Amino acid sequence: MSLGLPDQRISARFSEFLFGPVEAVRFRAFEWCFVASFLFYMGARFLHVKEWLTPAGFHYSTASNLPYQIDPFPLLPFPAAVALGVVTFFAGGCVLANRWRRAGLALLFAIAVYVQHADSVAAFTLNKFYIVGMLLLLLSPKVPNPVRGERIDSAWSFRILQATILIQLFTAGTCKLFHGDWHQYSDVLWTQSQGIYRTEAAAWLLRNLPKSGWAVMQHIALAFELVGPFLIAWKKTRWFGLIWALGFVSLIALTMKLLIFFMLQMVAFFTLFVTAEQWERVIQSCRTCRCLMPSARGGAQARS
Numbered sequence: 349m350s351l352g353l354p355d356q357r358i359s360a361r362f363s364e365f366l367f368g369p370v371e372a373v374r375f376r377a378f379e380w381c382f383v384a385s386f387l388f389y390m391g392a393r394f395l396h397v398k399e400w401l402t403p404a405g406f407h408y409s410t411a412s413n414l415p416y417q418i419d420p421f422p423l424l425p426f427p428a429a430v431a432l433g434v435v436t437f438f439a440g441g442c443v444l445a446n447r448w449r450r451a452g453l454a455l456l457f458a459i460a461v462y463v464q465h466a467d468s469v470a471a472f473t474l475n476k477f478y479i480v481g482m483l484l485l486l487l488s489p490k491v492p493n494p495v496r497g498e499r500i501d502s503a504w505s506f507r508i509l510q511a512t513i514l515i516q517l518f519t520a521g522t523c524k525l526f527h528g529d530w531h532q533y534s535d536v537l538w539t540q541s542q543g544i545y546r547t548e549a550a551a552w553l554l555r556n557l558p559k560s561g562w563a564v565m566q567h568i569a570l571a572f573e574l575v576g577p578f579l580i581a582w583k584k585t586r587w588f589g590l591i592w593a594l595g596f597v598s599l600i601a602l603t604m605k606l607l608i609f610f611m612l613q614m615v616a617f618f619t620l621f622v623t624a625e626q627w628e629r630v631i632q633s634c635r636t637c638r639c640l641m642p643s644a645r646g647g648a649q650a651r652s
Contacts (some may be wrong), residue, residue, distance in 0.1 A: 357518035370503035371493035373631075375472035379485055380444055381616035386456065386478050387440040389609040393463070394433040395472070401429045403465055408469065421465040422595035432459065450486060457482035467507065473614045474609055479514075484508055493582040497624075506620065525529025530570050534563035541603055563601070580621055591616055 350646035399405030403423050410419045421515070424432065436459050442452035460478045464471045488505040523529040538559055540551045554564075572592055579589030592613070601611035 352462050365503075366507050367502050367504055369626075370497035370506045371494075371501055372492050372498050373624050373627045374620070374622065375491055375500055375506055376446070376494040377406055377487070377622065377627055378506075378616060379491075382478075382481055382485070382613070383440050383443045383456065385609070385612035385616050386482075387437060387462070389474065390433070390459075390463075391480075392435050392609070394436075397433060398426055399431045400470060401432070401463070402426050405467075406608050407467055417468070418465060418622055420468070421462055423466060432462075435459070446491075449491070453482055453486040456556075474613060477516075477579060477613060480512065481509065495626075496533055507615070510620045512618070513614070517573050518577045521570060524570055525574065529590065530566065534566065535559060537566035538562035545604040545607065547603055547605050553603065569596060580618075586621055590618055590621060 367416070371613040392402055401424050404426075407420065407423065437457060439452040439455035439459070442448045443456065456477065460475060460482055464475050464479060469553065484505040489501045491500055529536050538554070541554060546554075576589050576592055578594070580593065582589075597611040597614045601608040
């Protein structure tokens, strides 16, 4: 009987980790950042809504579908496309303000699904993560007031979201290692930075940074995708892993056009690993700054 006790303790600890409570402030911080990044991404798309979601733009026909793809969703007349943008930002505002949160998340999930299948070429993988993320947030237990230090009853959706980003990073690294050219050639990143995604910063680096420098950045990026998930998962090395992660996604956003949306989504996922105590310090710092602002204005008026 005693032989089974260690297994029972491990099982109980794993069950507590996966289904036990989690601090509401951690969940709401991720939700806020994730939805805000989605609104930023959608805002950039809605600047060109006529070409994106109406018949005025270019879209692939159903004949170009692969066997596993469903037929594209119907495109919208221009007024309806504009109305969709209004609904998107209204629903996002509800979630950010924690008013009608679940209804707002349901709308954002439905909108993410629609734009994925209305124009899958423009959606990229980024939008698929928003679909999964919005669904998990929608299905999660009720979120109590995060300011009072309350907890969510079950952390299952929170843990799935944490696992999602770690698995995504590691599988990206293993694909590069076993199926790509990253471990065979040292000029892959240098070559990719010269394509259609090249930014002004990338152009400056291409002119001034030797190819050996690009090779170093390439191997550092590959090392992060292979090692970074383990550094982030382990509490003792988490901050080192998060700092490396921020540098990784920041460099991508700086050197590759339009990938700032990817960076913001990744940063939202990285907030899942910030502890409640650390968020409390951030909140307290914001309160302190807000309290100091009126006195600073009052002092300026008194001096005048």
